[in-house]
Amino acid sequence: MDNRIKELRKSKKLSQEALANACKVSRQTINAIENNKYDPSLELAFQLAENLEVSVDELFLNKNRGNR
Numbered sequence: 885m886d887n888r889i890k891e892l893r894k895s896k897k898l899s900q901e902a903l904a905n906a907c908k909v910s911r912q913t914i915n916a917i918e919n920n921k922y923d924p925s926l927e928l929a930f931q932l933a934e935n936l937e938v939s940v941d942e943l944f945l946n947k948n949r950g951n952r
Contacts, residue, residue, distance in 0.1 A: 886945040890918040892936040907931040 893903050893914075900914040907914075907928060916922035917932075924932065933940045 885923055886920065887917065888938075888943055888945065889914070889932060889936070892938060892943070893918075896936065903932070903935060906935045 889903075893900070898906075900911045900918075904911045904914045908931075909928065913922065913924075913928075917924050929940050929944065933943045936943065
């Protein structure tokens with residue numbers, strides 16, 4: 885699932901480590917999510933959205949959204 889985490893994190897001048905600490909996960913987890921190698925749990929998705937001050941919909945992009 886594509887996401888805007890890296891873009892939004894950088895716009896808020898947050899390091900991966902800072903975002904990871906805020907979400908109580910490892911920096912490696914944030915890196916893996918940003919690189920589409922790991923899909924976060926629903927709980928973590930909400931934590932990420934809250935810390936980046938966006939909705940979950942704004943955070944994660946669904947390429948197939950127009951193909952319903």
